Amino acid sequence: MGGLTTDRRPTLATERLRLEPLTDTHTDLLVGLDADPEVLRFIFGRALTREEVVTDHLPRRLRPDGPPRGIGYWAGFEGGTFVGWWTLAVDDADRDTAELGYRLRREAWGRGLATEGSRALLDHAFGTLGLPYVWATTMAVNAGSRGVMTRLGMTHVRTDVEEWDDPLPGAELGEVRYEITREEWLGGSG
Structure with missing residues (x-):
């Protein structure tokens, strides 16, 4: 990259939130977030160690190919x-779209912040980047995240049930996928 940094991820603002591009300066905040097993109940079923966050998860969150694309x-x-993080994550299977995600501290739950931050990301995805659609997944039993996706105007498109060596409680009900298109978002369904 020769010293050039291209980051098309703007700082986004909502009525209550400031969403700034994630960098390694946020490491301790992420470690604290992922140290709460309740926050990770539907993802890992347990807290993560500092080493897991820094070695395994932070490098994926800081992928160098995302920022130049604005995701x-x-x-x-x-x-x-x-209060947490939000993402339009790189989709290696379809480079023209992104996965919406969010992870909030427990103290921020139930206040509409997940929806508010996600709206800002969807405005960026569709209004600025012109992505054709955005998708999101969660466990079928995760009523909170499913509620956020529904409030955003996303549509449940399928449920996948897989077999796991060490399944989390509720895994037998599967993982749900929701999607929203650019036309739906700009047409006011979100």
Whole structure:
């Protein structure tokens, strides 16, 4: 890259949130977030260690191919308080789209922040980047995340049930996929 940094991820603002492009300066905030087993109940079923966050998960969140395309991860702040992260994650199977995701501190749950931050990312995905569609997944039993996806105007398109060596409670009900197209979003369904 020769010293050039191209990051098309803008800082996004909502009524209550400031979403800034995630960098390695946010490492300790991510470690703290992932240290709460309740936050990771539907993802890993347990807390992550600092080493797991720094060695395994942070490099995926800081993929160098995302930012020049305007996608990647954002750290979210309400006032000066870190509340979680949001993502338009790189989709290696379809480079013309991205996966919407979010992970919030427990103290931020139930206040509409996941939906508010996700709306800002969908505005960026469709209004700025012109992506044709965005998708999201969660466990079928994760009523909170499914509610966010529904409030965003996303449509449940399928449920996949897989077999796991060490399944989380509720895994037998599968993982759900939701999608929303650019036309749906710009037409007001979100």
